Amino acid sequence: MISDEVKQVILSTLKLDTWEIRDETTAPQIPGWDSLMHVNVIIAIEKHFNVRFRNIEVLKLKNIGDLQRLVDSKLTK
Amino acid sequence: MNTRSEILWNRWCANSEKHPDRDAIIHWVAGEEPYRWTFANLISVAESLSVSLLENGIVKGDVCAIVMRHNKYLYPLYMAITNVGAIPAILAYPNPRLHPDKFRQGLEGMSQRSGLDWILTERELEPPITPLVQKENSTIKGLHFPLEWDEERRVNEEARAHLMAVHNSIRRSDPLLLQHSSGTTGLQKPVLLSHRAVLQHVEYYGQAIGLNDLDKIVSWLPLYHDMGLIGAFHLPLAFGIPAVQLDPFEWVLAPSLLLEAISKEHGTISWLPNFAYNLLADKILDEDLEGISLHTLRMVINCSEPIRPESHYRFIKRYLSYRLNPLALSTCYAMAESTFAITQTPPNVAPSCLSVDNSALAKGHVRSTSNGVHARVCVSSGKIIRGCQVRIVDENRNDVEDGNVGEIAIHSVSMFDGYRNYPEKTAESLIGGWFFSGDYGFKYKDEYYIIGRKKDIIIVAGNNIYPEDVEDAVSKVKGVVPGRVVAFGEEDEEIGSEQISIIAETNVRIEAEQSNLKMEIIKAGMAIDLSIKRVYLVPPRWLIKSSAGKPSRKANKERTQNRAEPLRWS
Numbered sequence: 001m002i003s004d005e006v007k008q009v010i011l012s013t014l015k016l017d018t019w020e021i022r023d024e025t026t027a028p029q030i031p032g033w034d035s036l037m038h039v040n041v042i043i044a045i046e047k048h049f050n051v052r053f054r055n056i057e058v059l060k061l062k063n064i065g066d067l068q069r070l071v072d073s074k075l076t077k
Numbered sequence: 078m079n080t081r082s083e084i085l086w087n088r089w090c091a092n093s094e095k096h097p098d099r100d101a102i103i104h105w106v107a108g109e110e111p112y113r114w115t116f117a118n119l120i121s122v123a124e125s126l127s128v129s130l131l132e133n134g135i136v137k138g139d140v141c142a143i144v145m146r147h148n149k150y151l152y153p154l155y156m157a158i159t160n161v162g163a164i165p166a167i168l169a170y171p172n173p174r175l176h177p178d179k180f181r182q183g184l185e186g187m188s189q190r191s192g193l194d195w196i197l198t199e200r201e202l203e204p205p206i207t208p209l210v211q212k213e214n215s216t217i218k219g220l221h222f223p224l225e226w227d228e229e230r231r232v233n234e235e236a237r238a239h240l241m242a243v244h245n246s247i248r249r250s251d252p253l254l255l256q257h258s259s260g261t262t263g264l265q266k267p268v269l270l271s272h273r274a275v276l277q278h279v280e281y282y283g284q285a286i287g288l289n290d291l292d293k294i295v296s297w298l299p300l301y302h303d304m305g306l307i308g309a310f311h312l313p314l315a316f317g318i319p320a321v322q323l324d325p326f327e328w329v330l331a332p333s334l335l336l337e338a339i340s341k342e343h344g345t346i347s348w349l350p351n352f353a354y355n356l357l358a359d360k361i362l363d364e365d366l367e368g369i370s371l372h373t374l375r376m377v378i379n380c381s382e383p384i385r386p387e388s389h390y391r392f393i394k395r396y397l398s399y400r401l402n403p404l405a406l407s408t409c410y411a412m413a414e415s416t417f418a419i420t421q422t423p424p425n426v427a428p429s430c431l432s433v434d435n436s437a438l439a440k441g442h443v444r445s446t447s448n449g450v451h452a453r454v455c456v457s458s459g460k461i462i463r464g465c466q467v468r469i470v471d472e473n474r475n476d477v478e479d480g481n482v483g484e485i486a487i488h489s490v491s492m493f494d495g496y497r498n499y500p501e502k503t504a505e506s507l508i509g510g511w512f513f514s515g516d517y518g519f520k521y522k523d524e525y526y527i528i529g530r531k532k533d534i535i536i537v538a539g540n541n542i543y544p545e546d547v548e549d550a551v552s553k554v555k556g557v558v559p560g561r562v563v564a565f566g567e568e569d570e571e572i573g574s575e576q577i578s579i580i581a582e583t584n585v586r587i588e589a590e591q592s593n594l595k596m597e598i599i600k601a602g603m604a605i606d607l608s609i610k611r612v613y614l615v616p617p618r619w620l621i622k623s624s625a626g627k628p629s630r631k632a633n634k635e636r637t638q639n640r641a642e643p644l645r646w647s
Contacts, residue, residue, distance in 0.1 A: 017592070028174030031599045034608040035329040036352070036538060036572055039360040052364055055331035056108040 002068050006045065010064070013037070013044040023065030049075060084247050084272040085315065086160050092317035093120040100319040104149040105338055107327050112149045116317070119153055122228050126150075126157035128236045129226045134218070137162030137243060139194040140255055142187075144168045144202060145224075147324035151300070152310075154197065154223050159254070160240070162247045164269070166191065166255035167301045175606040177205040185209055188216050191255060191267040191497055197221045249273045255497065256303055256413045267497040268413045277464060278307065278416040278491035279315040285421040285462040286346065286376060286407075288312070293373075294320040295344030297328035297335050302539065304381050307417035308348045332356050333365040336399075343373040348409075350539030351382040355573030358391035372400035376424055380409040381539040383527065384456040386430055388573045403427070410458035410527055414512050416491035419467060420525045422459035429457040429524055438528070441482040443519050457524040464490035469520055474513065480521060484531060485514045533630045535566035538574050542566075542607060544630060550601045551579055551609075556594045558582040558617055565634040567611065576610035577602065580633050582617050613637055 007021050014032040027033040033041060042058055045051075045067070051074035061067050092101075097117035104112040135141060141158045143165055145151050151167075158165040168187070171180040184206065187193065193216055196206055200222050210217045232240070253272045257265040282288075294313045298305030305325075313320040321342050328334050336357070338344065349357075379389070393403045408428045410420040422428045434446040435453045446452050461467050468476050469483040477483040488511050495503035506513050518527040535542040547564035551557060561582035566575035579602075585594050595612040602609035621636060623629035 026173060028172065028603070031596065031603065032608065032610075034174075035326075036356075036574075036608070038330050039332065039356065043360060043362075052362075055334060055337075055365070058331055059107050059327055 002064055005048070006064070006068050006071060009044050009048045010041060013041050021064050023063065023068070025064045026062070027064075045071060051075065082249055083276060084159075084249055084251075085253060085275060085311075086156070086244065086247075088276065088315050089116070089123075089156060090120055092314070093117050096317055099317070101314065102152050103319060103321040103342060104147075104152075105321055105323045105334075106147070107324070107331065107334055111321070114149070114152065119156065122150070123153035123156035123160060124237075124240070125230050125232055126154055126223065126226065126228055127160040127240055128232050129223070130157055130161050130163065131236075131239065131243065133221055135161060135163050135195055135221075137246060138252075139163040139218075140166055140192055141195045141197055142166045142168050142184075142193045144170055144196060144198040144206075146170050146199065147322075147326065148224065150224060150228055152322075153228070155300075158197075161243050162251065163194075164252050164255050166193065166257065166267075167306065168257070169299065169301050171202070171205075172606045174603055176604045179605050181205050181209050185212075187257060187265055187267075190265065190499065191257070192216050194218050195221060197223050199224060247272075249276075254306070256306065257301070266499060266502055268493045269495075269497045270413075270416055270491075270493055274416050274491040274493065275307070275311055276315065278418070279312055281463040281465075281490070282418045282421070283312065283316055285418065285423075286378070287424045288316055288318070288346075290318065292316075292318050292345045292375075293342060294318070295323075295335065295339045295342060295347050296320060297323040297325050298348060299325045302381070303413040303417055304348050304350070304411065304539070308378075308380075308411075333361045333369075336361070336366065336369050336371065339371060339374060340369045345373055346376045346378070347374065348378045348380055350574075351379055351385055351388050352538045352572050352574035354379065354388035354392040355571070358388070358395040359571075361395075366399060370400045371396055372402070374401065374405045376407050377405050378407045378409050378421075379456075380411050380418075382536050382574060383529075384408050384428075384458065385570075385573055386454045386456050387570070389428075389456070408456060408458045410485075410516075410518075410525060412487075412514060414493045414506075414514075415465065415487050415489040416493075418462055419465050419487055419489065420459045420461050422457060422524075428459065429522075431455045431457070431521060431526065438482065441477075443480045443482065443521060453528075455526040455528055457521075458518075458527055459525065460523055461525070467520075467525060468511070469518065470513075474508075480519060482517055482519045482528065485516045485518050485525070485527070486511045487514060488512070533565065535564070535577055536575055537566070537577060537608075538572075542577065546605060547577060547579065547602060547607060547609065550605050550607075551581055551598050554581075554594070554597045554601050556583050556585050556590075556597065558584070561617070561620055561628060563620060563628045563630045563633050564609075565630045567634075567638075569610070577607060578611040578613065578634075578637075579609050580613040580615055580620065580637060582619055583614050584617060585614070 093116040101116040101119045102114040155165045249272045252269045256268045296309030300306045321338050404425045407422045411418045432452045434444040437444040466488040468486040515532040517529040533544050544564035548562045551562045552559050563580050567578045569576045598612050599609050620628040621632040
């Protein structure tokens with residue numbers, strides 16, 4: 001389940017008013033989330049939640065559900 | 078070896094005999110130990126793959142498209158194709174965003190234009206590609222899955238003799254490789270290069286950048302792009318020095334991987350398109366740079382996109398404390414039609430920057446100015462490399478005097494022989510041995526400055542996008558007046574590149590419906606793997622037509638930028 005907070009950070013980074021984002025949604029399915037924007041979205045999530053991702057963690061993300069779980073795991077540490 | 082008859086395979090074998098245990102290609106995958114191909118291993122596996130290619134019916138002159146992800150066997154496979162006299166053409170692996178039908182259509186257009194004979198790919202792409210092979214009048218004879226072959230099998234004497242007979246029939250003037258310009262619908266221009274062109278280029282360009290035995294190339298560039306294929310693959314392999322190959326998909330998601338590879342492998346040379354300087358300067362946090370040292374880098378060469386001085390300043394500022402030599406930043410002007418480089422700045426010399434009067438420049442004259450408000454800073458792409466000649470010409474293709482803007486025309490010993498199966502395009506641009514590039518620039522004190530282009534191509538992060546591709550996709554969106562769309566590039570200073578903008582005529586007036594329409598237009602771009610960043614919706618008959626009766630990209634772009642009248646834009 002994608003939290004409203006994660007969803008809002010993604011939408012605001014991509015300048016979208018609304019978009020359905022579910023666990024299985026992948027980055028290329030969201031308008032504006034292309035390879036050039038990917039780093040911006042990741043940095044925005046890191047800043048918002050005050051967490052740090054390692055490169056390998058970012059590369060393993062397959063969908064937004066993975067991103068949510070990564071954020072959750074960092075916050076519980 | 079008589080160098081006058083030498084072909085690439087012989088050069089690679091000579092390098093393997095000279096330095097059998099030297100690293101040739103270091104295949105880099107994030108989070109894993111890199112796989113290190115020595116020159117001897119690479120030749121041995123390539124030879125084995127050559128036999129498999131012959132057994133699978135591939136013969137001299139066949140065009141073999143390679144559609145694969147970052148895989149360590151891609152390099153020996155490419156070499157093997159050349160060893161049997163066939164012609165490798167590396168194509169981009171489809172992005173997950175690209176609809177399978179669109180991928181197939183793009184491949185079909187390419188195959189009709191280039192005459193692709195075989196597709197060497199991964200099993201995963203069998204379903205979308207098979208219908209294309211089965212289609213009536215398809216040029217494609219079949220699909221192969223070389224990653225399922227036994228790459229390490231021993232080659233028996235009979236097979237070796239057969240291979241040798243095939244190999245001995247290859248001439249230096251024979252085609253070595255096929256490269257495609259970007260695009261998705263078959264608008265790509267297939268550039269065929271000979272062994273002679275590539276070997277000659279390696280020698281002369283190597284001299285221009287002072288390539289030596291201690292150099293090590295580090296690259297994330299895709300091998301379907303001339304900068305990656307010639308600069309970061311052919312150049313080191315023919316010269317006998319190592320190259321570190323990163324996965325372009327991984328790099329763009331985690332750009333600090335390039336710096337990690339340079340630091341760990343003591344890389345000395347890297348080519349980057351302009352946007353990469355911005356990305357590396359602005360989007361990497363200090364925590365990702367722990368232990369990084371860039372002191373071994375002697376050249377970081379900016380190529381493939383218009384060079385923006387601000388990008389260099391930002392990059393130098395960011396990495397000075399990581400021991401970057403500011404004089405390592407260098408520039409180059411290159412294109413696939415002349416194999417790769419045409420001009421290059423020398424090692425250890427900062428590229429010249431010229432502050433010129435912008436309004437005079439718009440009229441085609443170069444006037445130095447110190448008035449910052451009306452100035453444009455142009456960055457030199459350096460002097461002509463050996464074996465190349467450059468002219469700056471007016472619209473009648475007469476030479477203009479130094480200090481005046483014109484189209485850049487090139488003559489080179491490494492010139493292509495024309496676009497494959499595209500005589501009309503060849504006739505337009507290759508005249509009397511001179512290639513008319515469509516790029517605008519000027520010569521000043523023996524250095525060349527590239528400032529724009531005649532063609533409407535949009536360059537996004539080093540990739541050439543044909544506006545026709547975007548317009549065609551957007552025209553089909555319900556609510557857009559068919560054929561009443563223009564696509565063009567708009568400068569994005571933050572990323573240091575261009576982004577795609579659209580102006581579309583529509584009868585839709587209600588604001589909420591216009592928002593939906595904009596989203597549908599953006600999604601139409603996504604379906605062909607293109608990001609449309611800005612959508613301008615305008616009423617019917619708003620677009621200015623050119624003298625040919627089609628909406629003019631240039632005039633309509635200027636109209637939106639002048640904002641003389643209200644527009645709806647995303």
